[in-house]
Amino acid sequence: MTQTDLLAGLAIEIVSIFALIIMLTDALVERSTRLCETLSIVGLLGGLAASAYAHLTMPGQTAFNGMIVVGGMSTLYDAIFCGAGIMTVLLAREYLTRVGGMFDEFYTLLMMSIAGMMLMGHSADSMPMFVGLEVMSICFYVMAGLMRNKLSSNEAALKYFLLGAFASGFLLYGIALVYGSVGSTAYSAIAAKALSTQFPTLFWVGIGMMIIGLGFKVAAFPFHQWAPDVYHGAPTVVTGFMSTAGKAAAFSGFVGFIAPTMASGVPGLEKAKVILALLAVGSMLVGNITALAQTNVKRMLAYSSVAHAGYLMIGLAAGNAAGWTGITYYLVAYLFMQIGAFAVVGILERENGGNLTVDDYRGLARRRPGLALVMSLFMFSLTGIPPFAGFFGKYYLFNAAIQADLTWLAIVGVVSSVISVWFYLGLVVIMYFREPLGEMEGGEASISSRTALALSIIGTLLIGLIPQAIINIAAR
Amino acid sequence: MIEQYIPVIAMIVTGILFGVVSVKAHEILGPQRPNKSKETPYESGMEPVASAHERFSVKFYLVAMLFILFDIEIVFMYPWAASFRELGGFALWAMLLFVVTLFVGYIYIVKKKALKWD
Numbered sequence: 001m002t003q004t005d006l007l008a009g010l011a012i013e014i015v016s017i018f019a020l021i022i023m024l025t026d027a028l029v030e031r032s033t034r035l036c037e038t039l040s041i042v043g044l045l046g047g048l049a050a051s052a053y054a055h056l057t058m059p060g061q062t063a064f065n066g067m068i069v070v071g072g073m074s075t076l077y078d079a080i081f082c083g084a085g086i087m088t089v090l091l092a093r094e095y096l097t098r099v100g101g102m103f104d105e106f107y108t109l110l111m112m113s114i115a116g117m118m119l120m121g122h123s124a125d126s127m128p129m130f131v132g133l134e135v136m137s138i139c140f141y142v143m144a145g146l147m148r149n150k151l152s153s154n155e156a157a158l159k160y161f162l163l164g165a166f167a168s169g170f171l172l173y174g175i176a177l178v179y180g181s182v183g184s185t186a187y188s189a190i191a192a193k194a195l196s197t198q199f200p201t202l203f204w205v206g207i208g209m210m211i212i213g214l215g216f217k218v219a220a221f222p223f224h225q226w227a228p229d230v231y232h233g234a235p236t237v238v239t240g241f242m243s244t245a246g247k248a249a250a251f252s253g254f255v256g257f258i259a260p261t262m263a264s265g266v267p268g269l270e271k272a273k274v275i276l277a278l279l280a281v282g283s284m285l286v287g288n289i290t291a292l293a294q295t296n297v298k299r300m301l302a303y304s305s306v307a308h309a310g311y312l313m314i315g316l317a318a319g320n321a322a323g324w325t326g327i328t329y330y331l332v333a334y335l336f337m338q339i340g341a342f343a344v345v346g347i348l349e350r351e352n353g354g355n356l357t358v359d360d361y362r363g364l365a366r367r368r369p370g371l372a373l374v375m376s377l378f379m380f381s382l383t384g385i386p387p388f389a390g391f392f393g394k395y396y397l398f399n400a401a402i403q404a405d406l407t408w409l410a411i412v413g414v415v416s417s418v419i420s421v422w423f424y425l426g427l428v429v430i431m432y433f434r435e436p437l438g439e440m441e442g443g444e445a446s447i448s449s450r451t452a453l454a455l456s457i458i459g460t461l462l463i464g465l466i467p468q469a470i471i472n473i474a475a476r
Numbered sequence: 477m478i479e480q481y482i483p484v485i486a487m488i489v490t491g492i493l494f495g496v497v498s499v500k501a502h503e504i505l506g507p508q509r510p511n512k513s514k515e516t517p518y519e520s521g522m523e524p525v526a527s528a529h530e531r532f533s534v535k536f537y538l539v540a541m542l543f544i545l546f547d548i549e550i551v552f553m554y555p556w557a558a559s560f561r562e563l564g565g566f567a568l569w570a571m572l573l574f575v576v577t578l579f580v581g582y583i584y585i586v587k588k589k590a591l592k593w594d
Contacts, residue, residue, distance in 0.1 A: 023580060023581075024580055028583075
């Protein structure tokens, strides 16, 4: 381990050290919520700064014996994870106080999960990827059950834990089989040696198991059954964080291990692409069609997040450079619009899951015009209407599919986007053109929540207007 | 390729046969004269007092979990201590980092009163 290694991994190190500091603060200082909040934001900003520094000074370098890679897409992943973390921290205190959640370990768990995600985003080897995934997942299991007194929260945590452990097993077994067939866990070596391996069947069974494991983590069809229950039962701020940063982390791992293999021209690649394309089609259609039938806004967003995993998998199935940048761009866009949408849901939510049904949003525009406007903006962006970020995300992904001769996949993508118009814009219609049912006591949004909302709005608009900036960072 | 696995297959088959044959042979060959005390789980043991399906205090699980944590610390410590000289300075710093991290966790559990029994 040299100084260069330490500098390359500085972003991960800063976030991990802050996670430990926050844990100590929580234990040693009385009523430390505000202090922990500040420390989290400082730590995440520090992580961002370190990541930007590494991006500028050592782009494309590897460190720790080729275990992690610096710069390029990994910088954007860091920005996604830290950005999601900052917005979640800003939203958390107000929400958790209101719905009676537990604070004690929230900030520590959040920081630790971000450290795990960053390790995934930086990994150039299956081992750090798996370690990062586990660090992230274990924190998520606990965060899903943060509301200890609520049955649905407990159910979410237990369900997520049992199924998640199962998926991790698949992933690890896949890694082991791939290692068995090519004799290496490093992504570049896997791709290089796959051409000459004596055990091609073993190799593809391993890759298939890795796809199952990661497919579970991104909530892609047919491994998505856990998502609605977990997203519904978990505290809304945690759901927002899990469904954006968690998904982004799993996709960063996915792209990391599959991109070199896709570029290597191993025989059997075409079949793998077809399987990924089928997973994408299933996720998009099942997610969007099931979301049509939901009466609970949180469940609706959960199913639609399955569909978004499907759009992202188009990029994987395309398997070309346009696909990888498309995925990264979409993840950034998705971060802002999805966290923003969940922020609005969280601000309106009452104790015991009140104000969560679609009917509760009737006439929202009259009582909370600001919130209704913001929510509509996120809904438009999630649908994929220009000039918002969601449109360009889909544009890049569908474009990648067409470049890879998968035009039919792009068409399915467009069709399922059209299906999603029904429930996204349906919510907008309900907010603006329906009479309210009864009274709705309003929860005031605090300054920090407003800041988080403002960040999401700026993000959704800005990266929609200057999409090229994101692409340039990813390509570096 | 397959020939190499014959011992393994033989082992598996023997294992299954041994289990099935010994249980079934006892059933077929031995005389069966059941009575009430023979049917109890522990024929010559203590009288059962109550059902074992009770709810245990969460403290037991907490202690068990913390035990695993520090058990793992020892698992790492032993090989490191055994080959300390060969591994050199880098391993010392890595171990210090590991121990410090666990120590932070220790302070945390003490302060959160996880080790207090009542």
